[in-house]
Amino acid sequence: MRWLLLTIVAVTTAVVLGFVVVYLLSELRLRDREPVHQFSAAIPSDAESIERGRHIARTRGCFGCHGQQLQGYDFDKQWDWPKRAVAPNLASYARTHDAQTIEAAVRQGIGADGRELMSMPSFNFARLRDDDLAALIAYLRAAPVVEVPLPRPALGWDVRWDIASGRELSMADWVEMVPPLRIDPAEQxxxxxxxxxxxxxxxxxxxxxxxxxxxxxxxxxxxxxxxxxxxxxxxxxxxxxxxxxxxxxxxxxxxxxxxxxxxxxxxxxxxxxxxxxxxxxxxxxxxxxxxxxxx
Ligand code: HEC
Ligand code: HEC
The missing domain is CATH 1.10.760.10 (Cytochrome c-like domain)
Structure with a gap:
């Protein structure tokens, strides 16, 4: 009886410890890149720039994932990945975060909480020009805020395991691999x-x-x-x-x-x-x- 009890306690402890290790390792990996805060472009406020920003948001797909009114989107129904991905409300995010934080999320794949993003395709925006990004931020701040309730995002244990073991790359890892633009605009x-x-x-x-x-x-x-x-x-x-x-x-x-x-x-x-x-x-x-x- 005593041995049985001890075995149960030992196995339970090992399982709990395993989860704790996977959790901690995945969190460490999600924080192994620091955002570089060098974005200093002024955020414009004229109508033409805001319209330019709307065009950037449209053609780069912000609406497709964050909602046609930028209200945010719960991907639970479409993807099981990464258990529950939730794209935040961009109109309110842009008003409550400074331009450098927005830049880090959009171009570097690192969120406001310092964790690397997993579902937002920042590698697609890594080469956005400063002036276009500034116009985009201007637009997001000018767009009306439409509030809808959004659930909390969640990372599944399978994804945490893949992150912890290095099999799953974060957006910040992907961003690092984006090739530079090669053609000189002055020449061609x-x-x-x-x-x-x-x-x-x-x-x-x-x-x-x-x-x-x-x-x-x-x-x-x-x-x-x-x-x-x-x-x-x-x-x-x-x-x-x-x-x-x-x-x-x-x-x-x-x-x-x-x-x-x-x-x-x-x-x-x-x-x-x-x-x-x-x-x-x-x-x-x-x-x-x-x-x-x-x-
Ligand atoms: C959201 C994902 C996505 C984006 C963004 C995207 N594509 Fe595609 N594209 C696909 C997929 C998926 C296929 C089809 C693969 C298949 O079924 O053969 C495809 C196929 C194509 C094809 C092949 C057509 C053929 O004759 O078979 C071309 C050309 C193409 N895309 C051009 C573009 C261009 C240009 C852009 C950017 C303006 C673009 N795609 C952006 C997903 C994308
Ligand atoms: C393919 C879907 C997709 C597209 C396209 C997309 N996003 Fe996202 N975005 C997400 C998801 C999902 C999240 C939540 C974080 C995560 O899971 O990676 C997110 C998070 C964010 C965040 C918050 C990061 C944080 O946690 O602090 C910002 C800011 C953001 N996106 C801006 C944009 C902008 C601007 C565009 C267009 C240029 C855009 N996104 C395009 C899916 C997308």
Missing amino acids: PILAEGEYLAMTMCNECHGLDLRGERFYSGWDGGPPTPDLAMVVAYDRTQFEELIESGYSLDGRKLGLMALVAPDRFASLSDSEVDSLHQYLQSLATTPAPEAFWRP
Whole structure:
């Protein structure tokens, strides 16, 4: 009887200790990167900048995840990942946090509480220009606040285990791997603009370097996303149809792309579509470098 009791106590203690270790290790990993506070651009307040900020929010997908009224969104119904992801109310967040804190979340993948984000695709915004980010913040602060109740986010034990063991990377880890912009706007303004747009819109799903990746296939059961050098097969009109609809030349629905394209990319201006098209076509002249995110 006594041995049985002792065994039960020992096993329970070991299990509890195991959970404590996983919890602490995952929390340590989530805090192993410090935000660098160097963002000092002035936040504008004129109507033109606020409109520019709205355009950035629209084309970069803030509305798609944070709600069409920026009211926040509970992903519980869509994703089991990372147990419960909750995108906060951006209009109120922008009013209660300073610009450097917002910058750290958006471009560095580190939240206001100092923990690295897990679901917010900051790697897609890492290369946002200072002036565009300032305009975005101006817009978020000017947008009306729509209050809806949101639950608390939660990290599941399976995800904590993967973080603790180093198998699951945080957004801040992904941000570190985003390649720099290579084209000089002073020399090739159109191509540079296209590179900027692609590297802050399309690299969310087409690989950090736009040359294809395999992770998105796991999300909705679709194939890996293709190397965007394939845009060489699309003329300007076909390309615009593709990014406004999310359907390919031959009428195939392109998974997640079809979900986000009408919401985000239909708002691009003609000159933005031109630069994006020209830049992506230019990729066909260089082979895709090797990367672990490719199939
Ligand atoms: C794919 C969905 C998605 C997109 C697109 C997205 N977010 Fe988020 N965002 C989230 C989620 C989910 C969170 C909650 C933190 C987490 O789970 O990573 C979040 C958190 C945040 C936070 C708070 C970070 C903190 O905890 O302090 C800010 C600020 C933010 N997002 C701004 C933006 C802006 C600005 C845009 C557009 C440029 C944007 N987000 C686009 C999903 C998204
Ligand atoms: C939210 C994820 C997501 C974003 C953001 C995204 N795509 Fe896609 N894209 C996909 C998926 C998924 C596919 C289809 C994979 C499949 O089913 O073959 C795809 C397919 C494509 C294709 C292949 C069409 C064909 O003929 O097969 C092109 C070209 C493309 N995307 C261009 C873009 C461009 C340009 C951008 C940025 C403006 C972009 N995508 C942004 C997810 C995305």
